[in-house]
Amino acid sequence: MSNTTRFDAIVVGAGPSGNAAAYTMARAGLNVLQIERGEYAGSKNVQGAILYADALEQMIPDFREEAPLERHIVEQRIWMMDDKGHTGMHHRSDDYNEERPNRYTIIRAQFDKWFNRQVRDAGATVLYETTVTDLLRDAQGRVIGVQTDREGDGYYADVVVLAEGVNALVGQRSGLRPELRAEDVALAVKEMHFLPQETIESRFNITGGEGVVIEAMGTITEGMVGTAFLYTNRESISIGIGCLVSDLSRVGKCSPYQLLDRFKAHPSIRSLLEGSEMKEYAAHLIPEGGYRAIPELAGDGWIAVGDAGHFVNAVHREGSNLAMTTGRLAAETIIDLHRQGQRCTRQALGAYRKRLENSFVMKDMKKYKDVPRMLEKQGSTIMDLYPRLMNGAAQTWFRVDGRDKKAKENAIVKAAWHARGLGLLGDAVKLARAWR
Amino acid sequence: MRIFVCIKQVPDSAQIRVHPVTNTIMRQGVPTIINPYDLFGLEEALRLRDRFGGEVTVLSMGPPMASESLRKALGYGADRGLLLTDRFFAGSDTLATSYALSRLIEKAAEEQGMPHIVFCGKQTIDGDTAQVGPGIAQRLGLSQLTYVSAIDAVDPEQGTITVRRRADHGVQVLSSRLPAMITMLEGSNQIRRGTQNDVLRAARSDITQWNAAGVGIEDLSLCGLRGSPTVVKRVFAPSVRSEKATIVSSESGVSATASALIEAILERQPALETDLLEQASGY
Amino acid sequence: MTTSSPQAAGQRAGMKKELPEHFRSYKHVWVFIEFEHGRIHPVSLELLGEGRKLADKLGVELAGVLLGSGADSLDDATRNCFAYGADVVYRVEHPVLAQYRNQPYTKVMTELVEKFQPEIMLLGATVLGRDLAGSVATTLKTGLTADCTELAIDDERSLAATRPTFGGSLLCTIHTLNYRPQMATVRPRVMAMPRPEEGREGRVVVYTPELEEERIITKVLDFLPDDAAEASGLAFADIVVAGGMGLRSEENIQLVRQLASVLGGDWGGSRPLVQKGWIAADRQIGQTGKTIRPKLYIAAGISGAIQHRVGVEGADMIVAINTDPNAPIFDFAHLGVVSDAVALLPVLTEAFRQRLLVNRMAG
Ligand SMILES: Cc1cc2nc3c(=O)[nH]c(=O)nc-3n(C[C@H](O)[C@H](O)[C@H](O)COP(=O)(O)OP(=O)(O)OC[C@H]3O[C@@H](n4cnc5c(N)ncnc54)[C@H](O)[C@@H]3O)c2cc1C
Ligand SMILES: Cc1cc2nc3c(=O)[nH]c(=O)nc-3n(C[C@H](O)[C@H](O)[C@H](O)COP(=O)(O)OP(=O)(O)OC[C@H]3O[C@@H](n4cnc5c(N)ncnc54)[C@H](O)[C@@H]3O)c2cc1C
Ligand SMILES: Nc1ncnc2c1ncn2[C@@H]1O[C@H](COP(=O)(O)O)[C@@H](O)[C@H]1O
Numbered sequence A: 001m002s003n004t005t006r007f008d009a010i011v012v013g014a015g016p017s018g019n020a021a022a023y024t025m026a027r028a029g030l031n032v033l034q035i036e037r038g039e040y041a042g043s044k045n046v047q048g049a050i051l052y053a054d055a056l057e058q059m060i061p062d063f064r065e066e067a068p069l070e071r072h073i074v075e076q077r078i079w080m081m082d083d084k085g086h087t088g089m090h091h092r093s094d095d096y097n098e099e100r101p102n103r104y105t106i107i108r109a110q111f112d113k114w115f116n117r118q119v120r121d122a123g124a125t126v127l128y129e130t131t132v133t134d135l136l137r138d139a140q141g142r143v144i145g146v147q148t149d150r151e152g153d154g155y156y157a158d159v160v161v162l163a164e165g166v167n168a169l170v171g172q173r174s175g176l177r178p179e180l181r182a183e184d185v186a187l188a189v190k191e192m193h194f195l196p197q198e199t200i201e202s203r204f205n206i207t208g209g210e211g212v213v214i215e216a217m218g219t220i221t222e223g224m225v226g227t228a229f230l231y232t233n234r235e236s237i238s239i240g241i242g243c244l245v246s247d248l249s250r251v252g253k254c255s256p257y258q259l260l261d262r263f264k265a266h267p268s269i270r271s272l273l274e275g276s277e278m279k280e281y282a283a284h285l286i287p288e289g290g291y292r293a294i295p296e297l298a299g300d301g302w303i304a305v306g307d308a309g310h311f312v313n314a315v316h317r318e319g320s321n322l323a324m325t326t327g328r329l330a331a332e333t334i335i336d337l338h339r340q341g342q343r344c345t346r347q348a349l350g351a352y353r354k355r356l357e358n359s360f361v362m363k364d365m366k367k368y369k370d371v372p373r374m375l376e377k378q379g380s381t382i383m384d385l386y387p388r389l390m391n392g393a394a395q396t397w398f399r400v401d402g403r404d405k406k407a408k409e410n411a412i413v414k415a416a417w418h419a420r421g422l423g424l425l426g427d428a429v430k431l432a433r434a435w436r
Numbered sequence B: 001m002r003i004f005v006c007i008k009q010v011p012d013s014a015q016i017r018v019h020p021v022t023n024t025i026m027r028q029g030v031p032t033i034i035n036p037y038d039l040f041g042l043e044e045a046l047r048l049r050d051r052f053g054g055e056v057t058v059l060s061m062g063p064p065m066a067s068e069s070l071r072k073a074l075g076y077g078a079d080r081g082l083l084l085t086d087r088f089f090a091g092s093d094t095l096a097t098s099y100a101l102s103r104l105i106e107k108a109a110e111e112q113g114m115p116h117i118v119f120c121g122k123q124t125i126d127g128d129t130a131q132v133g134p135g136i137a138q139r140l141g142l143s144q145l146t147y148v149s150a151i152d153a154v155d156p157e158q159g160t161i162t163v164r165r166r167a168d169h170g171v172q173v174l175s176s177r178l179p180a181m182i183t184m185l186e187g188s189n190q191i192r193r194g195t196q197n198d199v200l201r202a203a204r205s206d207i208t209q210w211n212a213a214g215v216g217i218e219d220l221s222l223c224g225l226r227g228s229p230t231v232v233k234r235v236f237a238p239s240v241r242s243e244k245a246t247i248v249s250s251e252s253g254v255s256a257t258a259s260a261l262i263e264a265i266l267e268r269q270p271a272l273e274t275d276l277l278e279q280a281s282g283y
Numbered sequence C: 001m002t003t004s005s006p007q008a009a010g011q012r013a014g015m016k017k018e019l020p021e022h023f024r025s026y027k028h029v030w031v032f033i034e035f036e037h038g039r040i041h042p043v044s045l046e047l048l049g050e051g052r053k054l055a056d057k058l059g060v061e062l063a064g065v066l067l068g069s070g071a072d073s074l075d076d077a078t079r080n081c082f083a084y085g086a087d088v089v090y091r092v093e094h095p096v097l098a099q100y101r102n103q104p105y106t107k108v109m110t111e112l113v114e115k116f117q118p119e120i121m122l123l124g125a126t127v128l129g130r131d132l133a134g135s136v137a138t139t140l141k142t143g144l145t146a147d148c149t150e151l152a153i154d155d156e157r158s159l160a161a162t163r164p165t166f167g168g169s170l171l172c173t174i175h176t177l178n179y180r181p182q183m184a185t186v187r188p189r190v191m192a193m194p195r196p197e198e199g200r201e202g203r204v205v206v207y208t209p210e211l212e213e214e215r216i217i218t219k220v221l222d223f224l225p226d227d228a229a230e231a232s233g234l235a236f237a238d239i240v241v242a243g244g245m246g247l248r249s250e251e252n253i254q255l256v257r258q259l260a261s262v263l264g265g266d267w268g269g270s271r272p273l274v275q276k277g278w279i280a281a282d283r284q285i286g287q288t289g290k291t292i293r294p295k296l297y298i299a300a301g302i303s304g305a306i307q308h309r310v311g312v313e314g315a316d317m318i319v320a321i322n323t324d325p326n327a328p329i330f331d332f333a334h335l336g337v338v339s340d341a342v343a344l345l346p347v348l349t350e351a352f353r354q355r356l357l358v359n360r361m362a363g
Helices: A016-027 A053-057 A108-121 A169-173 A197-203 A245-251 A256-265 A267-273 A320-339 A350-358 A360-367 A371-398 A405-420 A423-435 B036-052 B064-076 B094-112 B132-140 B196-204 B254-268 B270-279 C042-058 C074-083 C102-116 C127-140 C231-236 C250-262 C271-275 C306-312 C341-362
Strands: A006-012 A032-035 A049-052 A071-081 A086-092 A103-106 A125-127 A132-137 A143-148 A155-162 A185-194 A210-218 A226-232 A236-244 A277-287 A302-304 B002-006 B009-011 B032-034 B055-061 B080-084 B117-121 B143-155 B160-166 B170-177 B180-184 B208-210 B230-236 B246-248 C029-033 C062-068 C088-093 C120-124 C144-148 C150-153 C159-165 C170-176 C182-186 C203-207 C219-225 C239-243 C266-269 C296-300 C317-322 C335-338
Touching: A006 A016, A006 A143, A006 A320, A016 A032, A016 A108, A016 A155, A016 A320, A032 A155, A049 A053, A049 A108, A049 A320, A053 A320, A071 A371, A086 A210, A086 A371, A103 A108, A103 A210, A108 A125, A125 B196, A132 A169, A155 A320, A185 A245, A185 A256, A210 A371, A226 A256, A236 A245, A236 A256, A236 A267, A236 A371, A256 A267, A256 A277, A302 A320, A320 A350, A320 A360, A350 A360, A371 A405, A371 A423, B002 B036, B002 B094, B002 B132, B009 B064, B032 B036, B032 B064, B036 B055, B036 B064, B036 B117, B036 B143, B036 B180, B055 B064, B055 B094, B064 B080, B064 B196, B080 B094, B094 B132, B094 C127, B117 B132, B132 B143, B132 B180, B132 C102, B132 C127, B143 B170, B143 C102, B143 C127, B230 C159, B246 B254, B254 B270, B254 C317, B254 C335, B254 C341, C029 C042, C042 C062, C042 C120, C042 C150, C042 C182, C062 C074, C062 C102, C074 C088, C088 C102, C102 C127, C102 C203, C120 C127, C127 C144, C127 C182, C144 C159, C144 C170, C159 C182, C159 C306, C170 C182, C231 C266, C239 C250, C250 C266, C250 C296, C250 C341, C266 C271, C296 C341, C317 C341
Parallel strands: A006 A032, A006 A155, A032 A125, A071 A210, A155 A302, B002 B055, B002 B117, B055 B080, B080 B208, B117 B180, B143 B180, B246 C335, C029 C062, C029 C120, C062 C088, C088 C203, C120 C182, C144 C182, C239 C266, C239 C296, C296 C317, C317 C335
Antiparallel strands: A049 A103, A071 A086, A071 A103, A132 A143, A143 A155, A185 A236, A185 A277, A210 A226, A226 A236, B009 B032, B143 B160, B160 B170, B170 C219, B230 C170, C150 C159, C159 C170
16 A cells, blocks of 8 residues: 555545545544546536525635536525416515625536635545445445456545435445435436526526526326426526426336426416527436435444435435535544544544534424435425315405305315315424424 | 657547537536547557656647646546647747747657657547648658558668558558658557546646747747648538428328438439439349 | 748638738639549538539639549549539549548648639548548638538638527628638538539549658557448438427337337437437437438427537428427428327338338229
């Protein structure tokens, strides 16, 4: 083992979690090697996302000055869709045009690349187009380094940070974590559609750097648990839809691509995309099992962060911020041990768990721990029936057709009762519980 | 052996799009790559180094960002990277580019000695001109061997080389003298995957950067836009023909469509049928 | 270096037309005649046709520049140049010029330009032409525009050379305003082949260069001619059928081949097919493949990207089969069918076969 291939820490992956971990450690003066299988950081990552500023701001306070940000979000639309229309809520406020906006749309390929550049500037050594194939262990089973798909004897370090994303093949192959359960992951497909900036701004009633986000659920997922979204970037629109893998295989009637095609053709969406040029599409898994699906997070010589640790808050569609925060907390744990001259044993790395418990990360994960289970059972009612009822009710209410208002009210209640009966009450209770 | 390889960082043109309204290039998010043709030269250079020892130096002229491509070349196994970068080079056409690159080569040669071979790609995928290689050869007085499909023999001591060159109607076997400029034909080899040591060394190496003054360019009027005799006067999207294709209906099944199509073709090109009949044989 | 740089220092080259004094005497349009193995490359004749138009527009002479060894008979070639439109032929005979080599050819071309001063020089964008053009332009320090798809003379008597740019997504028009000659290369089959006028005559200017074999460092040891039976016919076929990614799988290439064979034509494909290894590189049609000018071109499952388009636009009739009614190919095809090529091709093949059969029996 030559000196030149020894490091204080090796980070597997250059997504938000890996970048946060590598950045934090390199800034603290650790000798860090980061390994990314893509051609560059972000090249393998699904494009277009929302960035929650806070997690990044903690590490790079002035990131707004140079990070490639698309638009800051001033308007959020939540749509319940049936086959022909939607009922929804729009929330918009000029307050979001603040000096340090809180949410931005980003294009991951560019953002990750920028973030990774900060990692390099902080002093880490970053390898691309190199896939970690295995963990190297000593006689006691401690993780001591990684092997890659390139010819050579491997790279060695005191600790390996698994920031490899949701598939976590390295962790799985090494027996550090169980295989993903179909109930715990959603498969999302996503496309980028290009439109001139002016068109986007007039279509969404925005100016300058303002942006709009649409989150949609309803019949578009054919009764499966899932949501669809549309984000405005500067000169493009990211659009996608995702459903639980277990539902997709159970229902088995259409692929996510077909769902996306239908979503795009939906009357409420079609006109927003008109005339656009589709550039790329991609599919990616999202870990949505919540708190209960969090695997073991650390062991002798290794630690897991981000999607690899199943840190996604599916209810609020937060992922990258949890990834960055867990990456940072893992790094801080390692830095402490490094400074104290301690080895990164399972026990010593237990401090990571404590940091997580004290942060919003575990608190939020726990808060929604029952949502995934509830959706597993109640999914089709919530995803299909309620949106239909809502849109039906809205139509009954808004149409002026000579029926008296009282009759309309009755019709709405009757439709709901007919469809769900007492279950209505139960659903409300369950939903409230899962949310609590 | 001392081998130089000129590589250019280019936008991945497969991913370039044209703004539908303004007809300008939308570069946003278009990734850059090493000009694919240059990798054939690089691999050939690495093979020669493996055989004869010595060093492979990769050179480029471009914006500071081009050092990424040079670093990537080191990851394939090249030994050093040199970047010539200066705002004065902006807007260079092939004549100005070959001037700048030949000065960079001379500068590197001052330090390392004259290279035995300089490799270029056959052409770039953005400029697509295949002129820079010959331009450099001409300026530096190198034997010019373009479209080389194989190097049959090379003797760095004697300064001789024998290559196969793809000509228009066959393959020329040429013998020549070093130093030589070789542009490799595509498909003649395949770039290797660097080892763990290569990529680690690449990630840690510094790419040496020179500016115009650094390589001894005093007369800036030979560089960039000013040093470029060609002037791009207009960039435009290909015109859409005023009349679009006449669409043959395909509603009543394939066989009806096929007959309708044949009718439509022969109606517009009556001579074709006679031609076809003359040609057709064996049925 | 043979010429001194004419550039007045500090002046922004080119943006304004201010032809320096010593270039004002440069006149006439030249075409480099590619003459190898005893025959003229067709692209040179195509360029004579195009050069004729430019020369007429400028009111100057059109010249062919013909290099070869004494052993070759250059007489035929000279006659051909006149027949295809040249007013003058610069004829250079020397044993050293027997086979193309960069060094002596560059030397001779440079000397000729300096002596006879053409304002425009066109070369074929063949392997030979590209090898030579780059060296000559560098030696003369003038502008060279590669792979032009269109040539014209603008109001200021300047050559407007149009070519694809940015990997072909756009076209650009390039001028060489302050230097002479204005050089351009054009790929084979991009320009139409002119009709020869037998017996047309012109002036021959013989130039005798000083060349010594000992001073030429590159020697041709051998020449291994290509298999004649190989796909070179594609560029000249009257009927071409081609397939693209819409064919979906390698097996379906045969559908294209079968139709081509029934029509007695040749076949090819778009670049991704070559990249996938489904078809050989010399079957690629388009900017970086072959340019074709058939009477009938049938494109099955090809989107019609500009790089493909520039290779087929010269066809008399383009027929496109594509499932996407918005595919760009319908913008320049003459006839289109919105349909699954994999399903349509075999039926179309059979229908053509029947039609020919019936007609043959009838006729
Ligand atoms: C469609 C979609 C939309 C989303 N929208 C949002 C959103 O709007 N906001 C939000 O906050 N979150 C969103 N998320 C979630 C968010 O993308 C993830 O939570 C976040 O990317 C996790 O970061 P990570 O670093 O853990 O993993 P990743 O981003 O997946 O990064 C892992 C990296 O590791 C590399 N890698 C993997 N294996 C290896 C190996 N063996 N060797 C070397 N490198 C390897 C990969 O190439 C990749 O670059 C979305 C997810 C999807 C799929
Ligand atoms: C520098 C450069 C040079 C290039 N040079 C060339 C070149 O010389 N030649 C060349 O061809 N390309 C070239 N290209 C590539 C070019 O840009 C396009 O990518 C390529 O032409 C696309 O090939 P395609 O139409 O077969 O595939 P695609 O673009 O994938 O299109 C497939 C088409 O088939 C249709 N289709 C799908 N299924 C069916 C079906 N069942 N039946 C009928 N239609 C169907 C689709 O609607 C689509 O229009 C070059 C690119 C670059 C960057
Ligand atoms: N800016 C550049 N830097 C380094 N090499 C270059 C540059 N431009 C062109 N080349 C080399 O010249 C070859 C031909 O380029 P071109 O004439 O632009 O088609 C390329 O394949 C490169 O090897």
